[in-house]
Amino acid sequence: MNLTLKVWRQNGPQDKGRMVTYRVEDVSPDMSFLEMLDVLNERLILEGDDPIAFDHDCREGICGMCGMVINGVAHGEQVATTTCQLHMRHFEDNAVITIEPWRAAPFPVVKDLVVDRSAFDRIIQAGGFISVPAGSAPDAHSVPVKKVDADAAFDAATCIGCGACVAACPNGSASLFTAAKITHLSLLPQGQPERDSRAKAMVEQMDAEGFGGCTNTGECTAVCPKGIPLDTIAQMNRDYLRSSK
Amino acid sequence: MIERGTSTAPVDPPAGTPAKPVTTGTTRRKSVGFLGSSNGRKAVMAVTGAVLVLFLVGHMTGNLKAFFGAASFNEYANFLRTMGEPLLPYRVALTLVEVVLGACIVLHMWSAVSLARRAGKARPVKYAAKRKSQAGGYAVHTMRYGGVVILLFVIYHLLDLTFGTVNPAGWDGTPYERLVAGFAPERWWVTLFYAVAVVMVGLHLRHGLWSAFQTLGLASGRSYRPLKGAAAAISAVLVLGFLVVPVAVMSGVIK
Ligand code: HEM
Ligand code: SF4
Ligand code: FES
Numbered sequence: 001m002n003l004t005l006k007v008w009r010q011n012g013p014q015d016k017g018r019m020v021t022y023r024v025e026d027v028s029p030d031m032s033f034l035e036m037l038d039v040l041n042e043r044l045i046l047e048g049d050d051p052i053a054f055d056h057d058c059r060e061g062i063c064g065m066c067g068m069v070i071n072g073v074a075h076g077e078q079v080a081t082t083t084c085q086l087h088m089r090h091f092e093d094n095a096v097i098t099i100e101p102w103r104a105a106p107f108p109v110v111k112d113l114v115v116d117r118s119a120f121d122r123i124i125q126a127g128g129f130i131s132v133p134a135g136s137a138p139d140a141h142s143v144p145v146k147k148v149d150a151d152a153a154f155d156a157a158t159c160i161g162c163g164a165c166v167a168a169c170p171n172g173s174a175s176l177f178t179a180a181k182i183t184h185l186s187l188l189p190q191g192q193p194e195r196d197s198r199a200k201a202m203v204e205q206m207d208a209e210g211f212g213g214c215t216n217t218g219e220c221t222a223v224c225p226k227g228i229p230l231d232t233i234a235q236m237n238r239d240y241l242r243s244s245k
Numbered sequence: 246m247i248e249r250g251t252s253t254a255p256v257d258p259p260a261g262t263p264a265k266p267v268t269t270g271t272t273r274r275k276s277v278g279f280l281g282s283s284n285g286r287k288a289v290m291a292v293t294g295a296v297l298v299l300f301l302v303g304h305m306t307g308n309l310k311a312f313f314g315a316a317s318f319n320e321y322a323n324f325l326r327t328m329g330e331p332l333l334p335y336r337v338a339l340t341l342v343e344v345v346l347g348a349c350i351v352l353h354m355w356s357a358v359s360l361a362r363r364a365g366k367a368r369p370v371k372y373a374a375k376r377k378s379q380a381g382g383y384a385v386h387t388m389r390y391g392g393v394v395i396l397l398f399v400i401y402h403l404l405d406l407t408f409g410t411v412n413p414a415g416w417d418g419t420p421y422e423r424l425v426a427g428f429a430p431e432r433w434w435v436t437l438f439y440a441v442a443v444v445m446v447g448l449h450l451r452h453g454l455w456s457a458f459q460t461l462g463l464a465s466g467r468s469y470r471p472l473k474g475a476a477a478a479i480s481a482v483l484v485l486g487f488l489v490v491p492v493a494v495m496s497g498v499i500k
Pocket of ligand 3: 055056057058059060061062063064065066067082083084085
Protein backbone atom coordinates (compact mmCIF):
# COMPACT_ATOMS: atom_id res chain seq x y z
CA MET A 1 0.00 0.00 0.00
CA ASN A 2 1.02 3.62 -0.55
CA LEU A 3 0.50 6.35 1.98
CA THR A 4 0.80 10.10 2.42
CA LEU A 5 2.05 11.10 5.85
CA LYS A 6 1.79 14.56 7.38
CA VAL A 7 4.30 14.49 10.19
CA TRP A 8 5.16 17.07 12.86
CA ARG A 9 8.85 17.96 12.51
CA GLN A 10 10.56 20.00 15.20
CA ASN A 11 14.34 20.21 15.53
CA GLY A 12 14.44 20.79 19.25
CA PRO A 13 12.58 22.18 22.25
CA GLN A 14 13.07 25.76 21.06
CA ASP A 15 12.20 25.18 17.40
CA LYS A 16 8.77 26.32 16.24
CA GLY A 17 8.07 23.13 14.31
CA ARG A 18 5.86 22.45 11.28
CA MET A 19 3.93 19.72 9.51
CA VAL A 20 5.90 18.06 6.70
CA THR A 21 4.33 15.81 4.05
CA TYR A 22 5.99 12.51 3.02
CA ARG A 23 5.03 9.85 0.54
CA VAL A 24 5.68 6.24 1.64
CA GLU A 25 5.41 3.51 -0.95
CA ASP A 26 5.19 -0.31 -0.88
CA VAL A 27 4.05 -0.54 2.72
CA SER A 28 3.03 -4.05 3.74
CA PRO A 29 -0.33 -4.27 5.56
CA ASP A 30 1.41 -6.58 8.04
CA MET A 31 3.82 -3.89 9.15
CA SER A 32 3.27 -2.17 12.45
CA PHE A 33 2.88 1.60 12.43
CA LEU A 34 6.41 2.01 13.79
CA GLU A 35 7.84 -0.35 11.16
CA MET A 36 6.19 1.79 8.51
CA LEU A 37 7.98 4.81 10.02
CA ASP A 38 11.22 2.78 10.08
CA VAL A 39 10.88 2.25 6.32
CA LEU A 40 10.41 5.97 5.78
CA ASN A 41 13.33 6.78 8.10
CA GLU A 42 15.69 4.42 6.24
CA ARG A 43 14.87 6.23 3.06
CA LEU A 44 15.33 9.62 4.70
CA ILE A 45 18.75 8.55 5.98
CA LEU A 46 19.80 7.25 2.53
CA GLU A 47 18.70 10.55 1.05
CA GLY A 48 20.81 12.40 3.62
CA ASP A 49 17.77 13.70 5.48
CA ASP A 50 17.17 13.80 9.21
CA PRO A 51 15.07 10.75 10.23
CA ILE A 52 11.83 11.36 12.13
CA ALA A 53 12.50 10.98 15.85
CA PHE A 54 9.95 8.93 17.79
CA ASP A 55 10.05 7.07 21.10
CA HIS A 56 9.81 3.29 21.23
CA ASP A 57 11.30 0.42 23.16
CA CYS A 58 9.51 -2.91 23.64
CA ARG A 59 7.35 -2.73 20.51
CA GLU A 60 5.02 -5.21 22.16
CA GLY A 61 2.65 -2.86 23.94
CA ILE A 62 4.05 -3.11 27.45
CA CYS A 63 6.63 -0.38 28.01
CA GLY A 64 4.61 2.74 27.25
CA MET A 65 7.39 4.48 25.34
CA CYS A 66 5.72 4.76 21.97
CA GLY A 67 2.88 7.12 21.41
CA MET A 68 1.76 9.58 18.80
CA VAL A 69 -1.50 11.20 17.87
CA ILE A 70 -2.58 9.55 14.63
CA ASN A 71 -5.33 11.33 12.69
CA GLY A 72 -6.29 13.20 15.84
CA VAL A 73 -6.53 10.13 18.07
CA ALA A 74 -3.87 9.13 20.61
CA HIS A 75 -2.36 5.76 19.54
CA GLY A 76 -4.71 5.78 16.54
CA GLU A 77 -8.30 4.70 16.32
CA GLN A 78 -7.73 1.03 17.13
CA VAL A 79 -9.16 0.48 20.62
CA ALA A 80 -6.89 -0.64 23.51
CA THR A 81 -3.80 -0.66 21.27
CA THR A 82 -0.46 1.09 21.56
CA THR A 83 1.05 2.67 18.46
CA CYS A 84 3.64 -0.14 18.23
CA GLN A 85 0.84 -2.72 18.15
CA LEU A 86 -1.18 -0.83 15.56
CA HIS A 87 -0.93 -2.49 12.15
CA MET A 88 -1.10 -0.93 8.74
CA ARG A 89 -3.95 -3.22 7.68
CA HIS A 90 -6.25 -0.88 9.61
CA PHE A 91 -5.51 1.88 7.11
CA GLU A 92 -6.75 2.23 3.57
CA ASP A 93 -4.47 2.31 0.54
CA ASN A 94 -3.53 5.89 -0.40
CA ALA A 95 -4.71 7.15 2.97
CA VAL A 96 -3.47 10.50 4.26
CA ILE A 97 -2.29 10.07 7.83
CA THR A 98 -1.58 12.97 10.20
CA ILE A 99 1.01 12.23 12.89
CA GLU A 100 1.59 14.59 15.82
CA PRO A 101 3.27 14.38 19.21
CA TRP A 102 1.33 14.38 22.52
CA ARG A 103 0.27 17.99 23.03
CA ALA A 104 0.47 19.24 26.59
CA ALA A 105 2.48 21.99 28.27
CA PRO A 106 3.94 19.54 30.85
CA PHE A 107 5.08 17.28 27.95
CA PRO A 108 7.48 19.57 26.05
CA VAL A 109 8.54 18.31 22.64
CA VAL A 110 12.16 17.12 22.65
CA LYS A 111 12.33 16.48 18.92
CA ASP A 112 9.70 15.67 16.27
CA LEU A 113 7.36 13.15 17.91
CA VAL A 114 9.39 12.66 21.09
CA VAL A 115 8.03 14.40 24.17
CA ASP A 116 9.53 14.61 27.64
CA ARG A 117 7.20 12.70 29.94
CA SER A 118 9.29 13.06 33.09
CA ALA A 119 6.40 15.02 34.64
CA PHE A 120 4.86 11.56 35.14
CA ASP A 121 8.00 10.39 36.95
CA ARG A 122 7.76 13.33 39.32
CA ILE A 123 4.10 12.55 40.03
CA ILE A 124 5.12 9.00 40.97
CA GLN A 125 8.03 10.27 43.05
CA ALA A 126 5.65 12.51 44.97
CA GLY A 127 3.74 9.56 46.42
CA GLY A 128 3.54 6.48 44.23
CA PHE A 129 5.42 4.23 46.63
CA ILE A 130 4.89 2.21 49.80
CA SER A 131 7.11 1.84 52.82
CA VAL A 132 8.12 -1.76 53.48
CA PRO A 133 10.51 -3.20 56.02
CA ALA A 134 13.66 -4.17 54.14
CA GLY A 135 15.05 -7.64 54.68
CA SER A 136 14.02 -11.10 53.57
CA ALA A 137 10.95 -11.56 51.43
CA PRO A 138 7.72 -11.81 53.49
CA ASP A 139 5.77 -15.07 53.57
CA ALA A 140 3.25 -15.35 50.80
CA HIS A 141 -0.31 -14.69 51.98
CA SER A 142 0.83 -13.28 55.30
CA VAL A 143 -1.30 -10.24 54.41
CA PRO A 144 -4.66 -11.40 53.03
CA VAL A 145 -6.09 -9.43 50.09
CA LYS A 146 -9.65 -9.85 48.88
CA LYS A 147 -9.85 -11.26 45.34
CA VAL A 148 -11.96 -8.35 44.06
CA ASP A 149 -9.48 -5.84 45.47
CA ALA A 150 -6.51 -7.74 44.12
CA ASP A 151 -8.10 -7.82 40.67
CA ALA A 152 -9.03 -4.13 40.67
CA ALA A 153 -5.59 -3.13 41.96
CA PHE A 154 -3.97 -5.24 39.27
CA ASP A 155 -6.14 -3.67 36.57
CA ALA A 156 -5.06 -0.22 37.73
CA ALA A 157 -1.44 -1.35 37.91
CA THR A 158 -1.44 -2.24 34.22
CA CYS A 159 -1.05 1.47 33.36
CA ILE A 160 2.15 1.73 31.32
CA GLY A 161 2.55 5.47 31.73
CA CYS A 162 2.33 6.16 28.02
CA GLY A 163 0.59 9.53 28.40
CA ALA A 164 -2.17 8.93 25.85
CA CYS A 165 -4.74 9.95 28.47
CA VAL A 166 -3.15 13.41 28.70
CA ALA A 167 -2.88 13.69 24.92
CA ALA A 168 -6.56 12.84 24.45
CA CYS A 169 -7.95 14.95 27.28
CA PRO A 170 -9.44 18.27 26.11
CA ASN A 171 -8.20 19.73 29.42
CA GLY A 172 -4.69 18.24 29.18
CA SER A 173 -5.37 16.48 32.48
CA ALA A 174 -3.20 13.68 33.87
CA SER A 175 -6.03 12.43 36.07
CA LEU A 176 -6.32 8.95 34.60
CA PHE A 177 -2.61 8.23 34.95
CA THR A 178 -2.40 9.63 38.48
CA ALA A 179 -5.63 7.91 39.48
CA ALA A 180 -4.39 4.57 38.16
CA LYS A 181 -1.27 4.85 40.31
CA ILE A 182 -3.22 5.96 43.39
CA THR A 183 -5.89 3.28 42.98
CA HIS A 184 -3.35 0.54 42.46
CA LEU A 185 -1.82 1.22 45.88
CA SER A 186 -4.82 2.38 47.85
CA LEU A 187 -6.79 -0.83 47.22
CA LEU A 188 -4.09 -2.96 48.81
CA PRO A 189 -3.30 -3.31 52.53
CA GLN A 190 0.33 -2.46 51.81
CA GLY A 191 -0.77 0.91 50.47
CA GLN A 192 -2.78 1.99 53.53
CA PRO A 193 -0.16 3.72 55.71
CA GLU A 194 0.54 6.43 53.14
CA ARG A 195 -2.92 6.45 51.59
CA ASP A 196 -3.88 10.00 52.56
CA SER A 197 -0.51 11.66 52.09
CA ARG A 198 -0.10 9.87 48.76
CA ALA A 199 -3.32 11.18 47.24
CA LYS A 200 -2.60 14.70 48.44
CA ALA A 201 1.02 14.74 47.27
CA MET A 202 0.34 13.18 43.87
CA VAL A 203 -2.65 15.42 43.10
CA GLU A 204 -0.64 18.50 44.11
CA GLN A 205 2.29 17.43 41.95
CA MET A 206 -0.07 16.85 39.04
CA ASP A 207 -1.27 20.45 39.40
CA ALA A 208 2.25 21.79 39.91
CA GLU A 209 3.39 20.20 36.65
CA GLY A 210 0.76 22.23 34.84
CA PHE A 211 -1.74 19.53 33.87
CA GLY A 212 -5.38 20.63 33.63
CA GLY A 213 -8.24 19.47 35.83
CA CYS A 214 -10.64 16.63 35.06
CA THR A 215 -14.12 17.30 33.68
CA ASN A 216 -15.06 13.64 33.36
CA THR A 217 -15.17 13.63 29.58
CA GLY A 218 -14.05 10.00 29.43
CA GLU A 219 -11.76 10.68 26.44
CA CYS A 220 -8.82 9.24 28.43
CA THR A 221 -10.33 5.82 29.09
CA ALA A 222 -11.45 5.61 25.47
CA VAL A 223 -7.88 5.88 24.14
CA CYS A 224 -6.03 4.17 27.01
CA PRO A 225 -4.20 1.15 25.58
CA LYS A 226 -4.73 -0.64 28.89
CA GLY A 227 -8.38 0.32 29.32
CA ILE A 228 -7.82 1.91 32.73
CA PRO A 229 -11.41 2.56 33.91
CA LEU A 230 -12.85 5.95 34.83
CA ASP A 231 -13.71 4.84 38.35
CA THR A 232 -10.02 5.01 39.25
CA ILE A 233 -10.55 8.79 39.05
CA ALA A 234 -13.46 8.51 41.48
CA GLN A 235 -11.10 6.60 43.79
CA MET A 236 -8.49 9.35 43.49
CA ASN A 237 -11.12 12.01 44.24
CA ARG A 238 -12.32 9.99 47.23
CA ASP A 239 -8.79 9.61 48.61
CA TYR A 240 -7.98 13.26 47.99
CA LEU A 241 -11.13 14.51 49.75
CA ARG A 242 -10.44 12.09 52.62
CA SER A 243 -6.93 13.45 52.98
CA SER A 244 -8.22 17.04 53.06
CA LYS A 245 -10.63 16.48 55.93
CA MET B 246 12.64 11.76 47.28
CA ILE B 247 13.62 8.38 45.93
CA GLU B 248 17.29 7.39 45.58
CA ARG B 249 18.03 6.67 41.94
CA GLY B 250 20.72 4.43 40.55
CA THR B 251 23.22 5.83 38.08
CA SER B 252 21.74 3.70 35.31
CA THR B 253 18.43 5.49 35.65
CA ALA B 254 17.94 8.35 33.25
CA PRO B 255 17.72 11.74 34.94
CA VAL B 256 14.12 12.79 35.42
CA ASP B 257 14.84 16.51 35.47
CA PRO B 258 13.65 18.19 32.28
CA PRO B 259 16.33 18.82 29.67
CA ALA B 260 17.82 22.29 29.91
CA GLY B 261 15.73 24.97 28.30
CA THR B 262 12.41 23.13 28.36
CA PRO B 263 9.43 25.17 29.49
CA ALA B 264 8.15 22.68 32.13
CA LYS B 265 8.35 24.29 35.54
CA PRO B 266 8.05 21.58 38.16
CA VAL B 267 7.74 22.64 41.77
CA THR B 268 9.69 19.61 42.95
CA THR B 269 13.00 19.00 41.30
CA GLY B 270 16.04 17.74 43.07
CA THR B 271 15.90 18.88 46.66
CA THR B 272 13.57 21.90 46.41
CA ARG B 273 10.62 21.65 48.78
CA ARG B 274 7.14 21.31 47.44
CA LYS B 275 4.99 24.38 47.71
CA SER B 276 1.65 23.40 49.15
CA VAL B 277 -1.18 24.65 46.99
CA GLY B 278 -3.88 23.82 49.51
CA PHE B 279 -7.37 22.47 48.99
CA LEU B 280 -8.84 25.45 47.16
CA GLY B 281 -5.71 25.85 45.07
CA SER B 282 -5.84 22.29 43.77
CA SER B 283 -7.88 21.39 40.72
CA ASN B 284 -9.55 18.57 42.68
CA GLY B 285 -10.55 20.95 45.47
CA ARG B 286 -11.98 23.48 43.04
CA LYS B 287 -13.84 20.76 41.23
CA ALA B 288 -15.34 19.66 44.56
CA VAL B 289 -16.53 23.25 45.10
CA MET B 290 -18.11 23.12 41.66
CA ALA B 291 -19.88 19.86 42.47
CA VAL B 292 -21.23 20.97 45.86
CA THR B 293 -22.39 24.40 44.68
CA GLY B 294 -23.87 22.77 41.55
CA ALA B 295 -25.78 20.32 43.75
CA VAL B 296 -27.25 23.19 45.81
CA LEU B 297 -28.33 24.90 42.58
CA VAL B 298 -29.95 21.68 41.38
CA LEU B 299 -31.99 21.43 44.58
CA PHE B 300 -33.08 25.01 44.00
CA LEU B 301 -34.09 24.22 40.41
CA VAL B 302 -36.24 21.29 41.55
CA GLY B 303 -38.05 23.52 44.04
CA HIS B 304 -38.36 26.38 41.56
CA MET B 305 -39.82 24.14 38.87
CA THR B 306 -42.37 22.65 41.25
CA GLY B 307 -43.39 26.13 42.37
CA ASN B 308 -43.82 27.31 38.78
CA LEU B 309 -46.39 24.61 38.15
CA LYS B 310 -48.69 26.45 40.60
CA ALA B 311 -49.45 28.70 37.62
CA PHE B 312 -51.77 25.97 36.36
CA PHE B 313 -53.93 26.34 39.49
CA GLY B 314 -54.77 29.96 38.77
CA ALA B 315 -53.62 33.44 39.75
CA ALA B 316 -54.67 33.17 43.40
CA SER B 317 -52.74 29.95 43.98
CA PHE B 318 -49.61 31.26 42.21
CA ASN B 319 -49.62 34.60 44.02
CA GLU B 320 -50.29 32.93 47.34
CA TYR B 321 -47.25 30.71 46.75
CA ALA B 322 -45.14 33.74 45.80
CA ASN B 323 -46.30 35.46 48.97
CA PHE B 324 -45.46 32.37 51.02
CA LEU B 325 -41.87 32.57 49.77
CA ARG B 326 -41.64 36.07 51.22
CA THR B 327 -43.36 35.26 54.50
CA MET B 328 -41.50 31.97 54.97
CA GLY B 329 -40.25 31.61 58.55
CA GLU B 330 -42.70 34.15 60.02
CA PRO B 331 -43.38 34.92 62.79
CA LEU B 332 -39.99 33.66 63.97
CA LEU B 333 -38.25 35.65 61.23
CA PRO B 334 -39.32 39.06 59.90
CA TYR B 335 -40.82 39.46 56.42
CA ARG B 336 -38.57 38.24 53.58
CA VAL B 337 -35.64 37.32 55.83
CA ALA B 338 -35.70 33.58 55.13
CA LEU B 339 -36.07 34.25 51.40
CA THR B 340 -33.16 36.70 51.45
CA LEU B 341 -31.01 34.11 53.20
CA VAL B 342 -31.84 31.57 50.50
CA GLU B 343 -31.03 34.16 47.83
CA VAL B 344 -27.68 34.94 49.43
CA VAL B 345 -26.76 31.25 49.56
CA LEU B 346 -27.80 30.76 45.92
CA GLY B 347 -25.89 33.85 44.83
CA ALA B 348 -22.78 32.64 46.64
CA CYS B 349 -23.16 29.23 45.02
CA ILE B 350 -23.35 30.77 41.54
CA VAL B 351 -20.28 32.93 42.21
CA LEU B 352 -18.25 30.01 43.59
CA HIS B 353 -19.43 27.68 40.83
CA MET B 354 -18.36 30.19 38.20
CA TRP B 355 -15.07 30.93 39.92
CA SER B 356 -14.24 27.25 39.87
CA ALA B 357 -15.44 26.78 36.27
CA VAL B 358 -13.55 29.78 34.93
CA SER B 359 -10.31 29.12 36.80
CA LEU B 360 -10.27 25.45 35.77
CA ALA B 361 -11.05 26.34 32.16
CA ARG B 362 -8.07 28.70 32.19
CA ARG B 363 -5.81 25.98 33.61
CA ALA B 364 -7.04 23.60 30.95
CA GLY B 365 -6.26 26.17 28.27
CA LYS B 366 -2.74 26.62 29.58
CA ALA B 367 -2.19 22.87 29.69
CA ARG B 368 -2.57 22.64 25.89
CA PRO B 369 -0.82 25.68 24.39
CA VAL B 370 -0.26 24.01 21.00
CA LYS B 371 -3.43 22.62 19.42
CA TYR B 372 -3.65 19.51 17.27
CA ALA B 373 -3.53 20.00 13.51
CA ALA B 374 -5.85 17.06 12.89
CA LYS B 375 -9.31 17.67 14.24
CA ARG B 376 -9.43 15.73 17.48
CA LYS B 377 -12.17 13.16 17.24
CA SER B 378 -14.15 12.51 20.40
CA GLN B 379 -13.58 8.87 21.26
CA ALA B 380 -15.87 8.84 24.27
CA GLY B 381 -18.85 10.14 22.28
CA GLY B 382 -20.12 12.58 24.90
CA TYR B 383 -22.16 15.53 23.69
CA ALA B 384 -23.45 17.24 26.81
CA VAL B 385 -19.96 17.42 28.32
CA HIS B 386 -18.77 19.67 25.51
CA THR B 387 -21.56 22.20 26.16
CA MET B 388 -20.65 22.78 29.83
CA ARG B 389 -18.57 25.92 29.41
CA TYR B 390 -20.47 27.89 26.78
CA GLY B 391 -23.77 26.47 28.07
CA GLY B 392 -22.89 27.82 31.50
CA VAL B 393 -22.39 31.29 30.03
CA VAL B 394 -25.80 31.09 28.30
CA ILE B 395 -27.37 30.06 31.60
CA LEU B 396 -25.73 32.97 33.41
CA LEU B 397 -26.93 35.52 30.83
CA PHE B 398 -30.39 34.04 31.08
CA VAL B 399 -30.44 34.16 34.88
CA ILE B 400 -29.62 37.88 34.73
CA TYR B 401 -32.41 38.58 32.24
CA HIS B 402 -34.81 36.34 34.13
CA LEU B 403 -34.25 38.24 37.40
CA LEU B 404 -34.77 41.60 35.65
CA ASP B 405 -37.92 40.24 34.02
CA LEU B 406 -39.83 38.35 36.68
CA THR B 407 -38.20 39.28 39.98
CA PHE B 408 -37.50 42.99 39.63
CA GLY B 409 -39.91 43.59 36.75
CA THR B 410 -37.43 46.04 35.18
CA VAL B 411 -37.85 44.66 31.69
CA ASN B 412 -41.36 43.31 32.26
CA PRO B 413 -44.49 44.98 30.78
CA ALA B 414 -46.41 44.48 34.05
CA GLY B 415 -43.48 45.97 35.94
CA TRP B 416 -42.71 46.06 39.63
CA ASP B 417 -46.28 47.03 40.55
CA GLY B 418 -47.86 43.94 39.04
CA THR B 419 -48.51 40.73 40.95
CA PRO B 420 -46.12 37.85 40.26
CA TYR B 421 -48.83 36.17 38.19
CA GLU B 422 -49.34 39.31 36.08
CA ARG B 423 -45.60 39.53 35.48
CA LEU B 424 -45.58 35.87 34.42
CA VAL B 425 -48.43 36.27 31.93
CA ALA B 426 -47.11 39.59 30.60
CA GLY B 427 -43.52 38.34 30.40
CA PHE B 428 -44.32 35.33 28.23
CA ALA B 429 -47.07 37.02 26.21
CA PRO B 430 -47.29 35.67 22.61
CA GLU B 431 -46.08 38.93 21.05
CA ARG B 432 -42.94 38.64 23.20
CA TRP B 433 -42.17 35.24 21.62
CA TRP B 434 -38.43 35.94 21.68
CA VAL B 435 -38.51 35.92 25.50
CA THR B 436 -39.94 32.41 25.43
CA LEU B 437 -37.37 31.41 22.80
CA PHE B 438 -34.47 32.67 24.92
CA TYR B 439 -36.03 30.95 27.92
CA ALA B 440 -36.36 27.67 26.00
CA VAL B 441 -32.74 27.77 24.78
CA ALA B 442 -31.51 28.43 28.32
CA VAL B 443 -33.65 25.66 29.79
CA VAL B 444 -32.34 23.19 27.21
CA MET B 445 -28.81 24.31 28.11
CA VAL B 446 -29.58 23.65 31.78
CA GLY B 447 -30.82 20.21 30.73
CA LEU B 448 -27.57 19.45 28.89
CA HIS B 449 -25.56 20.93 31.76
CA LEU B 450 -27.20 18.59 34.22
CA ARG B 451 -27.19 15.61 31.86
CA HIS B 452 -23.44 15.63 32.36
CA GLY B 453 -23.17 17.60 35.59
CA LEU B 454 -25.33 15.39 37.76
CA TRP B 455 -23.33 12.19 37.38
CA SER B 456 -20.10 14.15 37.06
CA ALA B 457 -20.69 15.65 40.50
CA PHE B 458 -20.91 12.16 42.00
CA GLN B 459 -17.68 11.21 40.26
CA THR B 460 -15.99 14.41 41.46
CA LEU B 461 -17.00 13.76 45.05
CA GLY B 462 -15.73 10.18 44.80
CA LEU B 463 -19.22 8.73 45.18
CA ALA B 464 -19.29 6.84 41.87
CA SER B 465 -17.86 3.43 41.15
CA GLY B 466 -17.85 0.92 38.32
CA ARG B 467 -21.33 -0.45 38.88
CA SER B 468 -22.98 2.88 39.65
CA TYR B 469 -22.23 4.65 36.33
CA ARG B 470 -25.22 3.22 34.48
CA PRO B 471 -27.82 4.10 37.15
CA LEU B 472 -26.14 7.47 37.78
CA LYS B 473 -26.14 8.45 34.12
CA GLY B 474 -29.70 7.16 33.75
CA ALA B 475 -30.85 9.22 36.72
CA ALA B 476 -28.99 12.28 35.39
CA ALA B 477 -30.80 11.96 32.06
CA ALA B 478 -34.20 11.42 33.71
CA ILE B 479 -33.87 14.33 36.17
CA SER B 480 -32.62 16.64 33.39
CA ALA B 481 -35.56 15.67 31.17
CA VAL B 482 -38.10 16.26 33.97
CA LEU B 483 -36.57 19.67 34.74
CA VAL B 484 -36.57 20.73 31.07
CA LEU B 485 -40.20 19.68 30.56
CA GLY B 486 -41.32 21.12 33.89
CA PHE B 487 -39.72 24.48 33.15
CA LEU B 488 -40.92 24.65 29.52
CA VAL B 489 -44.55 23.78 30.10
CA VAL B 490 -45.41 27.03 31.94
CA PRO B 491 -44.22 29.58 29.33
CA VAL B 492 -45.59 27.41 26.53
CA ALA B 493 -48.95 27.39 28.31
CA VAL B 494 -48.84 31.21 28.59
CA MET B 495 -47.85 31.55 24.94
CA SER B 496 -50.67 29.33 23.77
CA GLY B 497 -53.24 30.97 26.00
CA VAL B 498 -53.82 28.02 28.32
CA ILE B 499 -52.68 30.27 31.17
CA LYS B 500 -53.96 33.85 30.89
C1 HEM C 1 -23.53 30.51 35.90
C2 HEM C 1 -23.17 29.84 34.90
C3 HEM C 1 -22.60 28.46 34.99
C4 HEM C 1 -21.38 28.11 34.49
C5 HEM C 1 -20.37 29.02 33.81
C6 HEM C 1 -21.21 26.70 34.75
C7 HEM C 1 -20.11 25.95 34.35
C8 HEM C 1 -19.87 24.65 34.71
C9 HEM C 1 -18.73 23.89 34.30
C10 HEM C 1 -17.62 24.36 33.38
C11 HEM C 1 -18.83 22.67 34.88
C12 HEM C 1 -17.81 21.54 34.80
C13 HEM C 1 -18.14 20.67 33.71
C14 HEM C 1 -17.59 19.29 33.81
O1 HEM C 1 -17.41 18.74 34.91
O2 HEM C 1 -17.39 18.74 32.74
C15 HEM C 1 -20.05 22.66 35.65
C16 HEM C 1 -20.48 21.59 36.39
C17 HEM C 1 -21.68 21.53 37.04
N1 HEM C 1 -22.67 22.50 37.04
FE1 HEM C 1 -22.48 24.34 36.23
N2 HEM C 1 -22.29 26.21 35.39
C18 HEM C 1 -23.18 27.25 35.55
C19 HEM C 1 -24.42 27.19 36.14
C20 HEM C 1 -24.93 26.06 36.77
C21 HEM C 1 -26.25 26.00 37.36
C22 HEM C 1 -27.29 27.12 37.35
C23 HEM C 1 -26.36 24.74 37.91
C24 HEM C 1 -27.50 24.14 38.67
C25 HEM C 1 -28.64 23.97 38.25
C26 HEM C 1 -25.14 24.02 37.65
C27 HEM C 1 -24.89 22.72 38.06
C28 HEM C 1 -23.72 22.04 37.82
C29 HEM C 1 -23.39 20.74 38.32
C30 HEM C 1 -24.25 19.84 39.22
C31 HEM C 1 -22.10 20.43 37.85
C32 HEM C 1 -21.29 19.16 38.10
C33 HEM C 1 -20.11 19.36 38.97
C34 HEM C 1 -19.06 18.33 38.71
O3 HEM C 1 -18.81 17.97 37.57
O4 HEM C 1 -18.44 17.87 39.67
N3 HEM C 1 -24.29 24.85 36.95
N4 HEM C 1 -20.66 23.87 35.52
S1 SF4 D 1 -3.77 5.54 32.12
FE1 SF4 D 1 -3.69 4.48 30.13
S2 SF4 D 1 -3.36 6.14 28.65
FE2 SF4 D 1 -2.82 6.98 30.66
S3 SF4 D 1 -0.63 6.63 30.90
FE3 SF4 D 1 -1.64 4.85 31.84
S4 SF4 D 1 -1.75 3.35 30.15
FE4 SF4 D 1 -1.31 5.32 29.17
S1 FES E 1 7.11 0.50 22.22
FE1 FES E 1 6.64 -0.32 24.19
S2 FES E 1 4.52 0.03 24.31
FE2 FES E 1 4.94 0.61 22.26
